Amino acid sequence: MWNLPRGRRKQRAEEPQDAAAAAQRKRRSSAVKRGTSEEDVKAIAESLSSRLIPALGLDLIGLQPADIKDLVYSIVSSLAESRSSKLTEEAAMKRIVAMKDNVLKAVSASLLSKGQHLTREQLEFIVAYAPEMAGRAAPYLYREALRLKADDIIDSLRSLWSQYGNPTPVECPRCGFRAVTPDLTCMVCGAELSEGEIKKHIGLEKVLESLATRLHPRLIEEIASAGYVVLDDDVKPPSLAPKQGYALVLHLSRSEREILQKLLNSQGRAQGAGDQQLPSGSQVP
């Protein structure tokens, strides 16, 4: 049984003219009763499954007629339903070739739904013809690309994940996808990370040293006394933590707290000397 791609609703909205996809829903409920018999539909679908493999270049990704027969059947069946006259094989072929992009997306969805090992060609095919699906399926496709040592495809997957997947603000130090969740696991490569690994990846010490140019001294003081920062797209004091999303907490070590103390001390001295760069009204004890 043919499974529709998860992005089907969006796809349909973008391409309302795609009669086959629209009719697919009701395919099971209303049998073919118009000009084309069920036997005709089966015969056309079988013949077209063989012809479409080379016609759509699917032989290049190692597919056989059997791999697309359910998909072709469902399209032919929809085409037969949507017309009162008898559907010919040539008319069906023409329609399917005309909606090639949607067919290739559906083939991609079928490859994804099987969850089997993919070849490099299949991986490239999915990324090229179904980028939205590839973005959402990045955790699976990343594993496949890693196995195939396809670094260039991993690069594409990173940006597709950011565009269509479920990106978080924090990049994983191991796979480079923006996929670290508040419990410090990576949604894409599955790594269980330590705070130390994330701190090192974002260069927390340098970030803390630069806080004086971005944060009010009172906020730096707040971080120093709380003993932790909140990290989403930036390092923030607890009071500026976003209400929702994927922000995570990094507890400060003694040396990191000392960096903040030094900042506060030097700001205190600077303020004492009347430094113009300090925000007005800043109070440092």
Ligand SMILES: [Zn+2]
């Ligand atoms: Zn990762």
